[in-house]
Amino acid sequence: MSDVEAAIIRAHHEEWARVVAALARRFGDLDLAEEAAAEAFATAVERWRADGVPPNPGAWLTTTATRRAIDRLRRETKRDDKYREAQLLHDSTPPEPPGAIGDDRLRLIFTCCHPALAMQARVALTLRMVGGLTVPEIARAFLVRHTTMEQRITRAKAKIKAARIPYRMPSADDLPARVTGVLAVLFLVFNEGYLASGPDTDPVRHDLTTEAIRLTRLVRALLPQDGEVAGLLALMLLTEARRPARISANGELVALDEQDRGAWDRELIAEGHQLVRERLAAAAAGVAPGRYQILAAINAVHTSARDIRDTDWSQILALYDQLVRLDPSPIIALNRAVAVAEIDGPEVALAIVDGLTEALAHYHAYHATRADLLRRLGRSEQARAAYDRAIELAGNTGETAYLTRRRDQLR
Amino acid sequence: MQYLVSVIDDKSNPGSTDRQPAISAFNERLIAEGYWVFAGGLADTDTATVIDNRGDEAVLTDGPFVESKEYLAGVWVWDVPDLDVALKLATEASKVCDRKIEVRPFL
Numbered sequence: 353m354s355d356v357e358a359a360i361i362r363a364h365h366e367e368w369a370r371v372v373a374a375l376a377r378r379f380g381d382l383d384l385a386e387e388a389a390a391e392a393f394a395t396a397v398e399r400w401r402a403d404g405v406p407p408n409p410g411a412w413l414t415t416t417a418t419r420r421a422i423d424r425l426r427r428e429t430k431r432d433d434k435y436r437e438a439q440l441l442h443d444s445t446p447p448e449p450p451g452a453i454g455d456d457r458l459r460l461i462f463t464c465c466h467p468a469l470a471m472q473a474r475v476a477l478t479l480r481m482v483g484g485l486t487v488p489e490i491a492r493a494f495l496v497r498h499t500t501m502e503q504r505i506t507r508a509k510a511k512i513k514a515a516r517i518p519y520r521m522p523s524a525d526d527l528p529a530r531v532t533g534v535l536a537v538l539f540l541v542f543n544e545g546y547l548a549s550g551p552d553t554d555p556v557r558h559d560l561t562t563e564a565i566r567l568t569r570l571v572r573a574l575l576p577q578d579g580e581v582a583g584l585l586a587l588m589l590l591t592e593a594r595r596p597a598r599i600s601a602n603g604e605l606v607a608l609d610e611q612d613r614g615a616w617d618r619e620l621i622a623e624g625h626q627l628v629r630e631r632l633a634a635a636a637a638g639v640a641p642g643r644y645q646i647l648a649a650i651n652a653v654h655t656s657a658r659d660i661r662d663t664d665w666s667q668i669l670a671l672y673d674q675l676v677r678l679d680p681s682p683i684i685a686l687n688r689a690v691a692v693a694e695i696d697g698p699e700v701a702l703a704i705v706d707g708l709t710e711a712l713a714h715y716h717a718y719h720a721t722r723a724d725l726l727r728r729l730g731r732s733e734q735a736r737a738a739y740d741r742a743i744e745l746a747g748n749t750g751e752t753a754y755l756t757r758r759r760d761q762l763r
Numbered sequence: 764m765q766y767l768v769s770v771i772d773d774k775s776n777p778g779s780t781d782r783q784p785a786i787s788a789f790n791e792r793l794i795a796e797g798y799w800v801f802a803g804g805l806a807d808t809d810t811a812t813v814i815d816n817r818g819d820e821a822v823l824t825d826g827p828f829v830e831s832k833e834y835l836a837g838v839w840v841w842d843v844p845d846l847d848v849a850l851k852l853a854t855e856a857s858k859v860c861d862r863k864i865e866v867r868p869f870l
Contacts, residue, residue: 468846515868516764518845526847 555750
């Protein structure tokens with residue numbers, strides 16, 4: 353790769369969201385901002401090759417994109433709207449207040465993750481406008497046709513414009529709920545990468561987990577005081593750290609107890625642990641942790657054990673107890689039961705799991721957990737039936753392979 | 764920016780009928796804060812008449828244009844700066860009316 357290509361890729365990573373966000377604020381139009389930003393990057397590919405990389409690529413890109421946007425508006429408004437054109441030439445927007453909270457990129461993120469948009473639309477829009485992924489890339493990531501994804505994004509942008517979804521920071525009393533909404537979008541992207549669905553996809557989609565982590569790092573840089581942002585980043589890092597050990601050579605998912613812990617990414621674990629320690633200190637000072645922070649702490653306990661036998665299950669169970677109080681959902685209760693099995697035995701855990709049947713009858717992990725508990729209790733026939741159901745429901749190719757092997761090993 | 768704010772009732776699970784005092788108080792607030800443009804409750808859908816004059820002669824049909832379990836029980840028109848303000852007010856309105864609310868922008 354040439355230096356110029358490397359510079360363009362770096363600029364795309366570092367500057368895309370900044371350029372789109374700055375233009376969106378100035379022109380009040382996401383569509384225009386996105387198109388002008390894309391044109392500026394296309395121009396950079398030509399010009400930087402010929403003239404060299406400018407000393408400040410970000411400023412060069414913003415200036416070029418702004419010119420493109422004005423050109424476009426001039427063409428569109430030539431007929432009748434001289435007044436608007438005149439206004440555009442004088443940037444009347446007030447200068448940005450210093451500090452992250454005034455960063456245009458935060459406005460962009462909150463707009464893309466607005467609760468009035470459907471979840472799928474929020475995900476697609478965030479990856480396009482903030483992440484800078486192309487529409488075909490996003491379509492591929494979510495296994496939908498290019499035209500379907502294009503429509504999804506176009507419709508979301510049209511709603512933002514027509515319904516006037518504002519391009520600004522949420523009010524202080526809305527902020528926690530809106531941050532939670534942003535984190536839900538990022539976590540969904542991460543999970544789709546970590547446990548990819550679809551019969552023909554790779555079991556782990558490195559592109560999506562990496563992108564989710566990159567965007568969460570950005571949100572963390574913009575909202576450094578938010579404990580849940582730190583919690584989600586730690587959770588992603590500690591999960592991603594195990595990725596190298598998660599899939600066997602023949603494409604089978606490897607459960608936590610069978611993973612080669614030497615293959616875990618020490619650097620990511622160290623960073624994740626550091627964030628968890630930071631949040632533990634805040635909790636000790638009286639700041640109640642949210643669900644991502646608790647999930648991160650659970651993962652910190654797992655990644656602290658050199659061997660599965662060294663796992664501090666009582667600590668994990670205590671964290672799950674804390675989480676259940678915060679989020680009494682059946683899925684949390686199911687995960688808690690796994691820790692209960694390690695402390696009180698599979699029989700006690702099975703009783704808990706059986707109590708969740710009604711809520712989780714269509715959830716593959718419910719049947720997989722139940723199958724494992726039944727297997728440990730020597731109830732092979734029932735275990736086999738539970739594995740069958742789990743295999744039927746699992747959408748991940750690696751997981752299906754793992755469950756099938758486990759079932760076929762039953763005696 | 765004006766929004767049509769629709770109050771949606773459900774025939775099989777109607778909202779409570781004692782909401783009028785709370786709605787009046789809410790309207791007073793909308794007026795005081797400068798958001799109020801128009802408000803009105805609607806008579807039962809049975810009282811509606813549909814007129815179709817796209818063909819040779821006007822055809823009148825007794826009843827609403829679409830029969831459904833959920834129906835429009837009343838409307839507001841609000842003039843607010845953006846959707847966030849409209850949604851915040853609509854969140855309150857849903858409690859005040861004990862009914863679902865739809866927020867839809869005018870063109």
